[in-house]
Amino acid sequence: MQAKHIRNFSIIAHIDHGKSTIADRILEMTGAVEPRQMQAQYLDSMDIERERGITIKSQAVRLNYRAKDGNDYVLHLIDTPGHVDFGYEVSRSLAACEGAILVVDAAQGVEAQTLANVYLALDANLTLVPVINKIDLPAARPEEVCEEIEEGIGIDTREVVLCSAKNGIGIQDILEAVVKTIPPPEGDPDAPLRAMVFDSQYDAYRGVLVQVRVIDGKIKKGDRVYFMESQCEQDVLEIRVRTPKEVIVDELNFGETGVLICGIKLVRDVQVGETITHAKRRATEKLKGFKKVQQMVYSGIFPVESNEYEKLRDAIEKLGLNDSAFSFEPETSSALGFGFRCGFLGLLHMEVFQQRLEREYDCELITTAPSVIYQVHKMDGTMMSLSNPGELPSTGDIDCIKEPIVRATIHTPSEYIGAISKLCNDRRGMQKDMRYLSANRVVLEYEMPLAEIVFDFFDKLKTATRGYASLDYEFKEFRKDDLVKLDILLHNEIVDALSVIVHRDKAYDKGKALVHRLQKVIPRQMFDVAIQAAVGARIISRETVKALRKDVTAKCYGGDISRKRKLLEKQKEGKRRMKNVGNVEVPQEAFLAVLSTDED
């Protein structure tokens, strides 16, 4: 295939604007998938992806398309992750393309994520094909949305494609626009090989499947290649392309995408953004844009039953095989025993990972409240990165604590500006910018502590704006503030898994709310249980769970002993799922009580 008949593109959209449905229709239209094999969100192979309507892993699919100009084209559709947590992966997938279809919902209009993705696309110098989807909705307002695209994004909408992916309207127009507008790949066929890794997956039989886009030169089966970031050599054992059925090919030329199988064992050994060249004839320069992944949110993951530690470790390792953005290390908690401190890109990433552990590996988990990473500058001049509040050194050793600050972009109809300002101020946000996209749509930019966002900010934002606002954020810097560790004591013992780092001004309210909530979730025990919140040695709040006085079945149900035995079994099961912390039985949900305290 000549490079001039190749098009590499992805689809970018805000969540729920129809990206996957458009991809499904394109697969059907190009005959890649028979209608009877079609299932919704075809490219999202994980159950959780389908269920939550999000894409987590990237996929490249090779499609054949005969355009109206009579030429046969090869289209590489690169399906990118669709969530703010996976921003870097998105940027690498986009770097594998020359263009992108920009999908905007005809009713919802331009949203924060749309913009964030557009900026990523523009950074990658992509040509955008604007598409307005769901034009047959009663609430569709394509003219206004066009205006938003022109004003807010600054791209020409004279050639905008109107479609309804759900009803198959306008799909061919999209493909024609892709062929016509998006430029063919450029590259030097004779230069030393340079291929960019834009994702990788783990396969139990074949090891790591490395998804690459060849930028310069060509790669053949049997080649010895060199990974320029990892500085290691591998043999290319096999090359495949997905159509989406996997087909073995002999080589990939510049401009093409495909999957390399090199016998690599760990996904972690293949970094996204990596440059692959030939071992003998090496390229002199790496491809631009490589970044080491940075975990933003950490959480402790513990087995409910301590004898399931090994099982949990196996599961975490296996799941981690397929997730280069995930990190973990063993952690010991006096309250929860042996477990793992795990790092994630964001809360969604964390939730998905935890759900997969529970579902695919049948692990019963206790997870602690997520924490961001803090920089603790000590009196002795050293600095430690802290992802577990329980490990904060004593106050006397600390010079200052710095916390991560993000730049948050919020898109909203203008009527909610007041509500959002209040919310952001409550969360220690500082407004940096406010721009009108159109008469009634506004972009607000805030600098906020990441810690204030990771808990429930997004939910609160949605509530405050009846679901209309959208949020995106990126890391800015570590910044010093007056931060303290808030400890929770049960029956006079500090429960390390419940400690959180908070701003001093908020310690009292947070402590009070937390104690109150714990009082509700901790069941009555054989003795009075004191629940206290403390900063340092100072108790700032206290409540008591009164001792259980009556817990006895009145009647023995005549001769129906089975019924009583079943009640006992239920009770035992309930007990089994509790953690014993200093003689106090604490249910699983208590460890997440930290997450939602302010509504009480």
Add this chain to the structure above:
Amino acid sequence: MNPAIRHVYIHFPYCLHRCGYCDFATTVARVIPRERYLQHILTELEMRAASQQFAPLETVFFGGGTPSLWGPAAIAAVLDWLNRRAGFAENPEITLEANPGALESGDLAAYATAGITRVSVGIQALHDARLRALDRLHDAAAARQTLAQLGDLLATGRLRSANADLIFGVPGQTLLDLRTDVAGILDYGLSHLSAYSLTVESGTPLAAQVKRGLVARPDDDLQATMLDALPGLLAPYGLARYEVSNYARPGHPSRHNLAYWTGRYYLAVGVGAHGFLPEPGAVGLRYGNSRKHERWMAALAERQLCEDLRESIDADQHHDERLLTGLRLAAGLDLAALARDLGDDRRAALELRARPGVERGDLWCNDGHLGVVPRALGRLDSLIAELA
């Protein structure tokens, strides 16, 4: 365990009215098919008894429902059948449950003549407003009338024992109210009292009313206080607690119920009845008949059993059962009997597990028995869960 059966339970599901808190297998019928029910009971007895080995029966219990609605003739017919098949031990305890509103004057004497030696009557309260709150059919006057008859039959030796059921911890009830009820009942000379705290069982009309906020939920702390107060209220009448909810004069504890609570086998027939029979390769078989009256009737008409539950009980399960029932007894769980039936290892393991509770002062362990100290009885379920 000795496979010979010495205890039989007969369930009579019919009631004139279903009380709001009740979740037993009961059927409200305007016309009670007394004769047909008797025939089916005899059929089930024949079917179930065929494969069993009996010793002379020590106890028979007619429970319900309201078996005092069945008539002395039916009771006599069942007892005749049992006498022919198994015979009776000396001084058998043959209990009939009765309700104040469901007795004609003179009935109780006729039942005694039919062979009943013990009557258990559902008094529940001696206070009209509380009886209405409990959704009972009778009033305090009817209750007193029945109690007077019982007192008479006991005094003249026509009944050996008599029990009244009492419900306490009804929202609004005070400790003084409880004392008044207890005194009012025991003044008639009863030998036994069952005092149950009002429990909201799921699926009952009471549960629905509590959920909708129409009725207050019984207060746990008040019920705990009353549970602690009852032994003191009953002591002047010579009654002592022998099980969490049961009090008796010496020599008058319910032998039938004790058989349940000490892991004996018992044959049970009738709608919703639960039995425990010997089974090869297991500790025993627990079965439960269907609670659905029509289904049971239709099945028995075809000479078919009609069960909802059939469960082989292994040693682990039976161990839990013995804990559940044995620890409810004032005499405690008989560890020697446990070792005999389930092995010495289990006894040793249980004693080990009981140690923290004993050290804490919630449990006692001596004379080969393990028990719960009286002041910890209110937390019995949690204590049992600790040991199971």
